[in-house]
Amino acid sequence: MKAFLITGFCLLVIALPAAGQQDTSGTNAVQRSLLLKQVIISPAKSVSRSERDLHQNHLMSLTDKILERTPGITMIRRGNFAMEPAFRSLNNGQITLTIEGMRIFGACTDRMDPVSSYIEPNNLESIALTESPGENANGSGIGGGIDFKLKQPSFSESAKTSAMIGSGYETNGSAFQTLAGINVSNRSFALQANGIFRRSGNYRAANRGEISFSQYRKWNGSISAIVKTGGKSFLKGDYIQDEGFDIGYPALTMDVAFAKARIAALSYHYRDTQRHITWETKGYYNFVDHAMDDTKRPAETISMHMDMPGTSRTFGAFSSLAIGIHPKHHLEAKLDGFRNELSAEMTMYPPGASPMFMYTLAGPVRNSIGLSLSDIFSINEKLTFRPGLWMEYMHDDIHGKEEREQLSGMFEGNLAESRLLSNINLGISYNPTTEWTLGASASRGARASTLQESYAFYIYNRPDGYDYIGNPSLKQESSYNLSCSGAYHNSNFRAELNVFSYFFRNYIAGRMLQGYSTMTIGAMGVKQYINLPSAKIYGTEFALRWAPAKTVTLSSVNTFTRGEDNEGIALPLIAPFKTVNSIMYSAKKTIIQAETVTNSSQSHVDMPKYGETPTPGSTVVNLSAGRSVPIKLAKSLKVSVLLENVFNRSYYQHLDILKIPRPGRNLIFRTSLFL
Amino acid sequence: MKHAIHILLFSFLFLVSCSKDDNEPASPHSKIKIAEAVTASGISVSLLADQNDLSVAYNKIYVGLKNKAGAEIKNATVTYTPIMDMHTMQHSSPVEQPAYSSTTELYEGAVVFSMPSGDMGSWQLKVTVNNEPVTFDVSIKQAAANTKYTATFKGSDDQSYTVSLIQPAAPKIGMNDLELLISKRQDMMNFPPEEGLTVEFSPEMPSMGHGSPNNVAPIHTGRGHYTGKVNFTMTGDWRLHLKLMKGSTVIVEDASLDLMF
Numbered sequence: 031m032k033a034f035l036i037t038g039f040c041l042l043v044i045a046l047p048a049a050g051q052q053d054t055s056g057t058n059a060v061q062r063s064l065l066l067k068q069v070i071i072s073p074a075k076s077v078s079r080s081e082r083d084l085h086q087n088h089l090m091s092l093t094d095k096i097l098e099r100t101p102g103i104t105m106i107r108r109g110n111f112a113m114e115p116a117f118r119s120l121n122n123g124q125i126t127l128t129i130e131g132m133r134i135f136g137a138c139t140d141r142m143d144p145v146s147s148y149i150e151p152n153n154l155e156s157i158a159l160t161e162s163p164g165e166n167a168n169g170s171g172i173g174g175g176i177d178f179k180l181k182q183p184s185f186s187e188s189a190k191t192s193a194m195i196g197s198g199y200e201t202n203g204s205a206f207q208t209l210a211g212i213n214v215s216n217r218s219f220a221l222q223a224n225g226i227f228r229r230s231g232n233y234r235a236a237n238r239g240e241i242s243f244s245q246y247r248k249w250n251g252s253i254s255a256i257v258k259t260g261g262k263s264f265l266k267g268d269y270i271q272d273e274g275f276d277i278g279y280p281a282l283t284m285d286v287a288f289a290k291a292r293i294a295a296l297s298y299h300y301r302d303t304q305r306h307i308t309w310e311t312k313g314y315y316n317f318v319d320h321a322m323d324d325t326k327r328p329a330e331t332i333s334m335h336m337d338m339p340g341t342s343r344t345f346g347a348f349s350s351l352a353i354g355i356h357p358k359h360h361l362e363a364k365l366d367g368f369r370n371e372l373s374a375e376m377t378m379y380p381p382g383a384s385p386m387f388m389y390t391l392a393g394p395v396r397n398s399i400g401l402s403l404s405d406i407f408s409i410n411e412k413l414t415f416r417p418g419l420w421m422e423y424m425h426d427d428i429h430g431k432e433e434r435e436q437l438s439g440m441f442e443g444n445l446a447e448s449r450l451l452s453n454i455n456l457g458i459s460y461n462p463t464t465e466w467t468l469g470a471s472a473s474r475g476a477r478a479s480t481l482q483e484s485y486a487f488y489i490y491n492r493p494d495g496y497d498y499i500g501n502p503s504l505k506q507e508s509s510y511n512l513s514c515s516g517a518y519h520n521s522n523f524r525a526e527l528n529v530f531s532y533f534f535r536n537y538i539a540g541r542m543l544q545g546y547s548t549m550t551i552g553a554m555g556v557k558q559y560i561n562l563p564s565a566k567i568y569g570t571e572f573a574l575r576w577a578p579a580k581t582v583t584l585s586s587v588n589t590f591t592r593g594e595d596n597e598g599i600a601l602p603l604i605a606p607f608k609t610v611n612s613i614m615y616s617a618k619k620t621i622i623q624a625e626t627v628t629n630s631s632q633s634h635v636d637m638p639k640y641g642e643t644p645t646p647g648s649t650v651v652n653l654s655a656g657r658s659v660p661i662k663l664a665k666s667l668k669v670s671v672l673l674e675n676v677f678n679r680s681y682y683q684h685l686d687i688l689k690i691p692r693p694g695r696n697l698i699f700r701t702s703l704f705l
Numbered sequence: 706m707k708h709a710i711h712i713l714l715f716s717f718l719f720l721v722s723c724s725k726d727d728n729e730p731a732s733p734h735s736k737i738k739i740a741e742a743v744t745a746s747g748i749s750v751s752l753l754a755d756q757n758d759l760s761v762a763y764n765k766i767y768v769g770l771k772n773k774a775g776a777e778i779k780n781a782t783v784t785y786t787p788i789m790d791m792h793t794m795q796h797s798s799p800v801e802q803p804a805y806s807s808t809t810e811l812y813e814g815a816v817v818f819s820m821p822s823g824d825m826g827s828w829q830l831k832v833t834v835n836n837e838p839v840t841f842d843v844s845i846k847q848a849a850a851n852t853k854y855t856a857t858f859k860g861s862d863d864q865s866y867t868v869s870l871i872q873p874a875a876p877k878i879g880m881n882d883l884e885l886l887i888s889k890r891q892d893m894m895n896f897p898p899e900e901g902l903t904v905e906f907s908p909e910m911p912s913m914g915h916g917s918p919n920n921v922a923p924i925h926t927g928r929g930h931y932t933g934k935v936n937f938t939m940t941g942d943w944r945l946h947l948k949l950m951k952g953s954t955v956i957v958e959d960a961s962l963d964l965m966f
């Protein structure tokens with residue numbers, strides 16, 4: 031028994047990818063979970079028709095909005111577009127953001143372009159969350175990761191073609207979206223293509239009028255094709271291109287002229303359903319191109335015109351093998367490698383003097399190779415173990431002679447850094463009866479500093495107003511995580527509770543550097559990333575769902591996190607208590623929902639060390655209704671109306687940089703036609 | 706492995722570039738000849754510099770000597786005397802007297818031209834070879850706008866100090882070697898090197914008002930040369946602020962030189 035346990039543990043895990051594999055085949059505990067883990071965006075089958083209708087009309091909303099509704103996720107907001115997801119208040123390098131297992135990194139030094147800004151709901155099948163580091167097969171981190179799972183075309187017995195078109199309009203900001211998609215499939219080939227265009231003017235906040243520089247414009251196109259190469263195998267190609275233009279960031283000093291991403295992948299899939307083997311090998315490449323723009327800002331707010339372009343290029347490959355040894359024993363292994371090259375620069379144009387150029391990220395390059403092993407096995411009907419391990423070897427260096435020379439003035443010694451990271455997890459779940467599930471997990475997470483944290487060269491951080499300098503010799507940030515969960519469900523009621531804690535060592539934070547002069551005009555000073563000896567984040571998530579009648583569902587999702595550093599000082603960017611309560615009526619063709627989103631006030635903040643001020647609480651009420659209308663010559667026409675911020679409240683949330691008010695009342699119309 | 710490839714690649718490039726050099730006429734240096742003259746006894750004197758133009762700055766100046774038979778003269782005594790004729794008066798400027806270098810086969814020295822040629826006056830450089838003088842008319846260009854590679858400051862001891870930038874000659878972003886020549890005016894014709902000053906140093910970008918970290922204040926390394934380090938965090942215009950001290954007495958509070966790249 032003991033030997034078995036140890037072997038199991040040594041074999042590593044990845045609960046989620048494993049779970050993800052199973053999802054496609056139907057039901058799974060993960061998918062049924064209320065809290066976290068898997069957010070279905072474009073359900074292939076399953077679920078009720080009206081629920082699917084609801085989802086389908088969500089394709090026009092921003093990925094940001096879907097993430098924001100996901101329990102555990104809070105969004106760091108810098109504008110009306112491209113918000114940055116945080117999971118249990120862990121963000122940036124602490125979680126990994128991947129697209130179908132592919133690593134991709136934003137190109138903006140001001141974090142204007144999180145990965146989630148380059149994908150659209152109509153690219154996505156689901157969003158998968160992993161909460162434990164060892165469970166995450168996609169990279170190392172403190173808090174697992176978010177994997178955006180792309181929509182898959184599928185083969186069909188007979189030749190099939192389907193298509194959809196849709197469009198939406200929002201009164202606030204005169205936002206407009208239009209999208210179209212097509213699916214073609216037969217027995218050996220399937221293709222799917224989707225495109226969306228969206229545009230928004232400046233939005234209005236309740237009593238604060240128009241918020242200048244909150245506009246955006248973008249398009250996204252994706253194509254995915256599969257070709258059968260054998261009875262059990264197929265080849266898959268994916269390509270996504272996303273281009274945003276003229277994107278305003280009211281909380282920052284600059285806007286974005288363009289933000290472009292190209293994401294391409296080719297993969298080979300082998301599936302033997304009889305022997306329960308799934309094997310996927312993928313090669314991928316992505317390129318992100320970003321340019322900031324201050325030319326549209328009023329002259330008096332610009333002390334000096336500057337250009338700040340940046341690029342991020344990643345190539346990688348992985349091979350993952352999942353084997354269901356036995357219905358109660360599921361093994362997965364993955365070998366994963368990538369290379370990421372970043373470059374960002376700044377050129378300032380002083381009047382009457384020569385232009386001033388520097389790299390803000392002087393050619394840092396990260397090479398990584400990782401191995402993941404995970405196992406899920408049930409000892410009996412009641413007890414399941416999920417051990418997982420992720421090991422990663424990482425090497426960072428600086429590419430380019432000029433780039434090295436520039437950094438020679440800032441950092442002493444060798445600029446290169448190698449690290450071995452290990453993430454380990456053990457999860458246990460216990461089902462004493464069919465109604466109850468109890469779970470516990472212990473894990474050890476570790477992450478390398480991001481390339482920005484290692485090599486930033488006077489990168490301005492708007493929240494605290496400091497210029498940041500990197501630190502190539504940062505130690506890896508690590509944490510011991512403990513969590514417990516309990517869930518109860520019967521035929522019409524479900525309750526879930528999670529309690530979690532992260533105990534950090536070598537927590538990465540900024541510390542003021544004395545005697546350094548600022549690069550950014552108006553900055554308060556210069557900080558450098560350092561390791562704090564310790565920090566902790568803890569919190570809870572609690573969710574209820576009750577269906578008093580067949581057509582009525584009440585739900586409540588509540589999250590709370592709190593963070594402190596080694597001196598007991600409040601950590602920055604920690605969301606306060608948040609509760610989302612909703613009532614949904616869903617009949618055969620109609621769905622109506624009312625929801626309240628409440629954030630309590632956040633006064634556990636620190637000004638001197640982290641530059642944060644308290645945030646008042648807020649409550650917003652949203653209504654939505656959708657209906658499927660039968661029409662001639664088409665499968666269906668779906669119409670929905672949403673009224674957001676019904677009472678036109680002026681509000682902002684704690685993670686809203688500079689506390690720019692959020693949109694006031696917004697009436698949204700959406701229609702889509704399925705052919 | 707990667708390093709091995711790099712080394713291979715570099716050695717290959719090195720070989721290619723070397724063999725290319727071999728094909729060109731042998732010249733141990735890459736200096737530019739700016740003038741030529743013959744002494745009374747028939748020694749031909751070539752005047753060379755690093756650039757086409759001499760300018761208001763510390764200028765390296767080289768001399769090549771050949772006898773009538775065209776053979777290199779390696780053991781002459783050569784001195785430079787720069788003279789500015791300002792109509793009503795004449796003055797010289799700081800000089801580093803040349804010495805023969807067997808690698809370049811030239812006599813290598815330097816002259817700090819303290820003002821441009823023009824209506825104010827004209828420069829001559831007198832080169833004396835074994836007591837035989839030849840005089841070259843040299844045209845000294847104004848330094849580029851927003852730059853100041855040499856400047857003279859009145860000290861609190863009533864003496865005039867000339868500070869000239871030797872390094873960085875080709876500034877780049879990052880850490881650069883800093884080398885200054887500090888000379889004192891003894892009289893209008895003599896500007897000996899000033900040794901043993903203490904120099905405090907900080908760079909600044911005047912158009913933004915910021916400085917840079919990790920600079921090393923120059924210290925005296927001989928013959929009035931002071932070497933340190935300067936960190937340029939970006940391209941653009943930089944001002945080097947210098948405080949000159951003799952012991953704890955401040956001689957010049959804010960001597961500054963400007964450069965741009």
Ligand SMILES: [Cu+2]
Nearest residue numbers: 138140142322
């Ligand atoms: Cu940006």
Ligand SMILES: [Cu+2]
Nearest residue numbers: 386910913939
């Ligand atoms: Cu500057």
